[in-house]
Amino acid sequence: PHTLHTALTDLRHPGTPGPPVLVCATAGTTDTGAIDPLPALADLADTHGARLHVDAAYGGPLLFSDTHRPLLTGLHRAHTVTLDLHKLGWQPVAAGLLAVPATAHLAPLAHRAAYLNADDDTEAGLPDLLGRSLRTTRRPDVLKMAVTLKALGRTGLADLVDPTPAAARTFADLIDAPPAHELHPRPTLSTVLFRPAGAHDTTVATIRRRLLHRGRAVLGRAATPTGLWLKATLLNPYTTTDDLTSLLKLVEGHTPR
Known part of the structure; x- marks a missing residue:
C-alpha cells in the first residue's frame, strides 16, 4: 500500500x-x-x-x-x-x-x-x-x-x-515437471511464459522463429527483467493435456543444440 x-x-x-x-x-x-x-x-x-x-x-x-x-x-x-x-x-x-x-x-x-x-x-x-x-x-x-x-x-x-485458465495451470505443471524447462511465475489467466532451462534470449527467439517458419506452432514472446520468454496464450477451451505435451515436445525438438 x-x-x-x-x-x-x-x-x-x-x-x-x-x-x-x-x-x-x-x-x-x-x-x-x-x-x-x-x-x-x-x-x-x-x-x-x-x-x-x-x-x-x-x-x-x-x-x-x-x-x-x-x-x-x-x-x-x-x-x-x-x-x-x-x-x-x-x-x-x-x-x-x-x-x-x-x-x-x-x-x-x-x-x-x-x-x-x-x-x-x-x-x-x-x-x-x-x-x-x-x-x-x-x-x-x-x-x-x-x-x-x-x-x-x-x-x-x-x-x-473456465477451461482456459485450467489449461494454463496444467501447462505450467507440465513445464515444472521435467528439469528441461523453466517456468515464469505461475499463470493468472491463460498466458504461460516458459523457456528451456538456462536458455539465452537468442535461443528463445530462435526457437520461436523455427516453429513459425516450419509451420509447427505459433508462440508469442515476452521480454521481462529476467530475459526473453516464449509465450503460450491458451484460448481454445478444448485444449487437451496431450496437446500441451505435444507443444512442449515441439519446443524441445526445435531448441538449438
Whole structure:
C-alpha cells in the first residue's frame, strides 16, 4: 500500500498543482495476464479524488465465470472499464467495448466536427456514420457480441472461459515437471511464459522463429527483467493435456543444440 500511495502521488506532472485525476489499472496484462490489486487502487483513487479506469480487455470475461470472477474483485468500483472479447470471448479482433456507469458519461463521444458530420448534409439525408462505433467510421462489431451473448448466455460463456485458465495451470505443471524447462511465475489467466532451462534470449527467439517458419506452432514472446520468454496464450477451451505435451515436445525438438 505504501508503494502504491507513493506511485500514485508521483503521477502528478512536475509543476502541475493539484492531485492526480486518473488512475489506470489493468486486469490481465498482455505479456503475463497479471491483474493489478484493484481494491487497493480503488481505495487510493478515492483518497486522491481521482477517477479509476480499468483495462480489462483480457481478463474482463472472467465475470462470466462463478469460479474465476473473484479475480476481478474491485472492478465494480471503476468509473470506466474497457473489455475486448476477441480473446476470452472468441469474437473478431475489433470486438471491444467501453463500459460506463450511466449513459450520460458517454456525452463527450457526441462531439461533432463540421468536416465529419455537417448538419446540413445530415438534414439533406446523407448518412452520418459517427456514433456507430467508438472509433468513428470504423466497423462496429457489437452485433456479433450481442448475438453471442444472446445465444450462449452467461452460463454458456462460462463453460468456454473456465477451461482456459485450467489449461494454463496444467501447462505450467507440465513445464515444472521435467528439469528441461523453466517456468515464469505461475499463470493468472491463460498466458504461460516458459523457456528451456538456462536458455539465452537468442535461443528463445530462435526457437520461436523455427516453429513459425516450419509451420509447427505459433508462440508469442515476452521480454521481462529476467530475459526473453516464449509465450503460450491458451484460448481454445478444448485444449487437451496431450496437446500441451505435444507443444512442449515441439519446443524441445526445435531448441538449438
